[in-house]
Amino acid sequence: MVEQRTKELDETNKQAVGQLPDLPKNGTVNIKAKARYKEGSIQFDVYDKKISDSEGKELRLDSDRNLDTGSVKEGTIYINQTKDIENGEKQENDPKDN
Amino acid sequence: MIPKTIKYFILVTVCIGVMAPSGWTGNKRIMTIRAAKVMAERAIVESIYGLKLKATEEVKDMIPASFEGSTETKTLAKIKGISYDDIVYDQEKDIAKVTASVALDTITNVDGKVMNLKNKVYKRVGFATSTPEMAGPIRALRAAELDAYKQLIKQIVGFTLESQTKVENYMLKSDLVKTKVLATLYLAEVTDYGWDKHNDAFVKMSLNVSEISEVLGEGIVDGGQVIEVEGQGAQEDDFSATKKPAKKE
Numbered sequence: 001m002v003e004q005r006t007k008e009l010d011e012t013n014k015q016a017v018g019q020l021p022d023l024p025k026n027g028t029v030n031i032k033a034k035a036r037y038k039e040g041s042i043q044f045d046v047y048d049k050k051i052s053d054s055e056g057k058e059l060r061l062d063s064d065r066n067l068d069t070g071s072v073k074e075g076t077i078y079i080n081q082t083k084d085i086e087n088g089e090k091q092e093n094d095p096k097d098n
Numbered sequence: 099m100i101p102k103t104i105k106y107f108i109l110v111t112v113c114i115g116v117m118a119p120s121g122w123t124g125n126k127r128i129m130t131i132r133a134a135k136v137m138a139e140r141a142i143v144e145s146i147y148g149l150k151l152k153a154t155e156e157v158k159d160m161i162p163a164s165f166e167g168s169t170e171t172k173t174l175a176k177i178k179g180i181s182y183d184d185i186v187y188d189q190e191k192d193i194a195k196v197t198a199s200v201a202l203d204t205i206t207n208v209d210g211k212v213m214n215l216k217n218k219v220y221k222r223v224g225f226a227t228s229t230p231e232m233a234g235p236i237r238a239l240r241a242a243e244l245d246a247y248k249q250l251i252k253q254i255v256g257f258t259l260e261s262q263t264k265v266e267n268y269m270l271k272s273d274l275v276k277t278k279v280l281a282t283l284y285l286a287e288v289t290d291y292g293w294d295k296h297n298d299a300f301v302k303m304s305l306n307v308s309e310i311s312e313v314l315g316e317g318i319v320d321g322g323q324v325i326e327v328e329g330q331g332a333q334e335d336d337f338s339a340t341k342k343p344a345k346k347e
Binding site for chain 2: 013017027032
């Protein structure tokens with residue numbers, strides 16, 4: 001009975017994680033999702049996810065509840081993008097570059 | 099020569115020894131039946147008024163020995179007019195089975211919603227024993243009942259999934275998976291129950307979503323369907339023996 005339940009939990013999790021679009025080749029994926037049965041299958045609403053690569057570098061940290069707002073989210077970090085944008089802005093506003 | 103008083107004392111002692119067991123059985127029978135009535139009453143309350151259920155399941159590294167699951171239920175209601183249609187007592191096993199039924203016009207359920215039951219007759223069965231050694235099958239049946247409630251809630255309300263998963267060459271390996279359920283449930287009906295060849299209990303439950311919509315006078319999720327589930331419960335916790343060494347690591 002326990003083995004069967006363990007297998008079910010594994011399958012449910014793999015189904016939920018497998019639906020994520022940005023899985024790394026090697027790494028870890030931590031998710032929190034609301035699951036609901038619809039027409040014989042489970043639908044997952046992933047409201048929190050954290051994806052890291054094999055070196056432990058965080059690739060993406062999302063709270064999907066904020067996804068649709070279009071504003072900058074505190075919970076979302078795009079590695080190697082934040083710094084580039086900041087540097088770019090500084091260079092544009094730097095009068096010495098003229 | 100034995101004095102008369104001693105003879106009389108021996109005779110009385112023998113008589114008590116012979117008569118007593120039947121007297122004790124009578125008391126046990128009454129107590130067991132009374133307990134079964136209470137179990138049947140609880141089942142009726144859970145079916146009609148409803149219950150609150152909180153359940154969690156957790157497994158690490160997909161090792162069954164690390165599996166931890168718990169289900170808690172709570173209900174509290176005052177229902178009048180419960181009758182006991184069928185009372186069966188097995189003297190050899192000291193197990194009583196009571197079928198309780200009730201017909202109500204209206205009731206305010208666990209969510210505080212008034213339900214128009216239109217005097218439909220609801221029936222539930224309760225089992226009990228006064229002998230701890232005989233409690234195994236009854237405990238298994240209750241476990242199966244709770245499992246069925248949980249599955250119904252999972253089907254209707256859904257559940258929360260929390261997991262930590264390792265990805266290796268695009269292959270998923272579940273490290274930690276947790277599920278949580280917290281909801282109320284009412285109007286669940288038991289359609290079948292019993293024990294299989296391994297002595298595990300099963301309870302089949304159904305929930306008629308259209309009927310609930312009608313009773314409540316409002317639409318619920320995907321109307322027009324009957325949700326059916328089968329809960330399972332075990333008599334013995336032979337699984338704990340394999341679990342202990344895993345905890346030490």
